[in-house]
Each structure stands twice: as C-alpha cells, then as structure tokens.
Amino acid sequence: MALFRKIGQLREFVEEVLKILYYYRGRVIFSFSGVALGILSICIIITTIDGANKKAQVIFETLGPNAIMVFGGSERQRAARVRVSTIRVNDADLIARVEGVYDIMKVFSARNVMMRYRDRNWQTQAIGSTTNYFESFSWGFQAGSPFTTDDYDRAEAVCVIGAKVYEELFRGEPALGKTILVGKLPTRVIGVLEERGGSVGGPHVDDRVIMPLTTVTARIVNERRYLSLVRLKTNRDLDSTIEDIRATLRASHGLKGNLDDDFTIRSSKDILAFVTVISGSLLLFLGTASIVALVVSGFVLANLFYLTIQERKKDIGIRRAYGATRKGILLSFLFESILITFIGGIAGISLSVILGGTFEKLFDIPMMFSFKVVFFALLFSFLTGLLSGLRPALRASRIEPIEAIRG
C-alpha cells in the first residue's frame, strides 16, 4: 500500500480534498443538506424512542411492577374516551378480599373543578383518594405532609396540591395553611407535591389537587356509590390476580356468558406495552422518512459526482501522470464522498441537538442523547457516502491517463 508514505502526505491529501469540496461547493451543498436532514430524523427517532422507553420505565417503577388498576367502562368505551362509572364502593371491598391483593387505593376524580385563591382561578381535577395515595405513587412532598386517617374518616376539608396548581395559584409564595376554594368548599392546603413533569397523552401529572376520598364524594360532588379507579398491588402472579379480580367483578355486576366486561383492568405491564407501540409507530414513520431522505441524497450525490468526473478528467490524468495509482484515485474519490456525508451527518446531529428541545416541548416526549445516537448517525452517514461514492470512484479510477490528458 503505497498511497501515503508519510503522515505529511496524508495531511496534504486531506487538505486537497477539502479544497476540492470548497471548489465544487455549489453541488456539494445539495447532497450535504440531504444527508443532514436524513441524519437529523434518525437522531430524533433514536433519542425519542430512548426517551419514551426511559419514561415507560419510570412509570413502571413508579407504579410498581406488581400494580393493577381497575377502571369503570369497557375497553371500547375507554378507547372512545367515554367515561362510565361502573365500579362501586363495595366492588373495591370485594377486590380487597381477592387472594394476594394488598395496598388497595380508591380514587374518585372530579373533573373541571374551579380552584380559587385570592383573585387567582385555576380549573383542574380534584382527586379523592385514600391515605396511601402518595406512598403508592412514591410521590414526595416539597412542603407539608399527606392527609391522615383522621382527616379521611372525618371528611376534613384539607388538600394536597400538585406542583402545577401550586405554581398557578401561589406563584412561589408559601401555601401551607392557606385556604383555597375547591369548587365552593373552603379547603386548607396541608401539602405541596414535588414536580414530576410530563405525561403520555393525558392531563399534566402535576396539575391535580388530592383530597380525602370522603371529602370529595360527600362535600364536593354528591357521589357515594361509584369510584373512578381502584388501584392495588398483588404479591401473587399478575395475570392470575387479574383473572380473579375479573371473575369477582363479573359476578358482582351480574355479567353472564359472553357479555362484555363493563370495566377495564390494566397492569403496569400494559403501560410498557403501550409505550412500545408508540415507539414502534414512531420508528416506522420517521424511519421511513429518514431512509428516504438518505437514499435520495445518496442518489443526488452519486449523480453529481458522476457529472464532475467528466469535468475532472484532466485532474485525474495529471495525478495519474504524476504517480497516482488507480487505487489512489479510487480512494481519494471515495474519501471525498464519505467526507461530504460525514460532515452532513455531524450537521444533522448538531441540528437534532438544537431542534431536540423544541421537539421535546411540542410532543411532550423526553429525548435521550447518548453515545448510541452519535454512533448510529455517523455509521449511517458513512454508509451513504461509501455506497453513493463507489460507482463514480470506480469509474474515475478506470480512466486512462492518456485518455484524460488528450480529452
């Protein structure tokens, strides 16, 4: 291999290629931008999928790997966002008796309740729950403490507010001990939750007010029969616990034969599966887009390259006359095309870092930049350069010096 005999020659070679690229910059810019866009979308795919998976993992860990949730309404009604109350208070007691079930949490959420503090208004959901709510979600407090069993039993007008609600009503002022209006009920703030941030497709997780279930059902809405959600943990196998709960509820609701369930049971596994589906469709759409962008820019690069070879025949001839081998010509043309796509790739990565923040805010999906992203992006840009440069480079290397010089 007699291409570079000294390091100095390698440097001169690289400098020369850079000058060639600058000279033909008009053409280079086209292929360059195509590659940059393709790599940009690849970066966004990978970071978003990583982010979504990470988020799913966090949800999974927050809920606990053994968590099960029971909602009112069939799968179909839930899919259509129709809210039906079918889970009764005594259903929760029946579920509590299923083998393996512990840490049962009852929830009734009242939607669109107006909160008021001085002249500030904020509409959000008032969630009534049991005292284990905070511990079950491993949700910490930035101030104050949860409500107690006494508060629960006496249906006290106390509440814990989410970080978003705190921000809207108190704007950073101390909130503990202050009284806010929840609907028409004056309620004392006894705790402020830590900010958790984000959510997948639903209301913001920090935008909620949590009160004793008894207070919500008796003093805010008059609803003593139904619950919106029962959440529990099991120390048995998830699937068999779910089966038992299902059988219990079907019996309690008098559902016989092949009548559909009028309730929905979800486990933390389902949430993982859901995020996987989201990642999958993201991969499909953005993946197709980025591959198309890369292939198109590869073709553009190959064709522009092919055109320039005619123009650069003399260039090739003079180099061959002065001692360049076929292999040397081949490698320098390949290097040129790989350099274009490589720089395009780096531009794409930088763009994705810049645009990443905007994207994150827009779709509320966290993005995770990692070594992996950079590696794949550079690999793809390298391959694009190699594949599109190969044919033109081979053609260039086959040009005979006399043919080129006479040309």
Added chain:
Amino acid sequence: MIVLTDIRKSYFVGDRELPILKGINLTVARGEFVVLMGVSGSGKTTLMNIIGLLDKQTEGRYVFADTNVDGLDDESLADMRNSHIGFVFQQFFLLPYLDAIENVLIPIVYSRKDIKHPRDKAKGLLGRFGLEHRIHNKPSQLSGGEQQRVAIVRALVNDPDLILADEPTGALDSKTGGEIMDLFRMLNDEGKTIIVVTHDPKLATFGRRLVRIEDGAISEDRAT
C-alpha cells in the same frame, strides 16, 4: 536513459489493423535535449506516451532508466513516472482549486523520495522562475506564460531524470513560447534530460538533437 528497440504500436478498428508506429529504434542518453518533431498523425504523440509510461507498445522492447518496463503493473508504472519523469503539457493542466505552490506540490503527494522541506523547495523553484509574487495565486489569476512556468516547476519539484514536454509552447504567443524554450535550454545546461514533442518547425533548433517522425517511422535524426 531511454532505449527503444523496434517499437510498434497498432490500433484495431474492427478487424482492420491501423499501424501508428512502425518499428522505432531510438536511444536517448542522460543529459540530451531532443526535439521530437512531426506533423499531426505522424505518431509522435503516441511515441511520447510510450516514452512517458502512459501507454504501452504492441511490440518491441523498452528499457527506461535501466529497467525493462514492458511487464510492469499499474502501481510500478505509477511509481516509475513519479520518481523519474516530469510532465509538461500544452494546456498546462494546473488544478483550478489549488494555488500555484499547491499545484507544484502534487508530485510530492505521491512521492516515494525523501525530499527535505518540499514546501521550501517549491518556493525556491517558483522564485527562480520569477513567480515569487504568484505563489498563492490560483491558475485563473495567472497568465499563460506564468501557468506554463508553474507547470515546469511542478515537473521539477520531485527531481526527475527526464522532462517530457508535449507541445509546451502550443498555447502561448511566440515570444512567451521562446522564453519557455529558453528555460528548457537552461535546465538542460544544468544536466536534465529533456524531450520536447512538437509539430512547430520554429522549435527545431532550440534543442541539441532533432528527431523527425514521419508516418510512424524516424525519417531524420541529427544533432543541431
């Protein structure tokens, strides 16, 4: 330096053989200055390409710099060209995206020789040929004569044994062309072997030996 023995070259057009060179015997010793003269179609360019290791003869034997080059592969021929021959062409063939000194350094990029401080050497040579103020100009900013002088410096930078010039004055006016030929004369006085290929009868007496090619054969070979 150069020993050509019964060199023949034919092109084939379909079944018909088209002979270009019909048995050339030519020996050029080190330090000679040969003008290879012939009208277009005489075969002089083909002969030059064979001498310059850019083309291969169909028949005959070629010994260049004490090496029989007939069976050499692409890489060895490229190396031979790089270390022994400096080319000068009618159209200069400077690369448009490189400035004067970078064009001069092209042979160095492919060189196997250990040339000390090639950049300083290139600068020195450019200065010697009156181009010190043109070192960082692109070819498009140079006159024809200046471009050809840059091309000659490029031919010299890697210390070749032979300068092979194909119609070096063809794109220049006669005054500038004369100056270029004087430069070759000067280089020859310093010991370089020089072969100039031309159709221009005015150049016949610039060399020290005139070889005339007619219809693929040598018709005249005399000292001038």
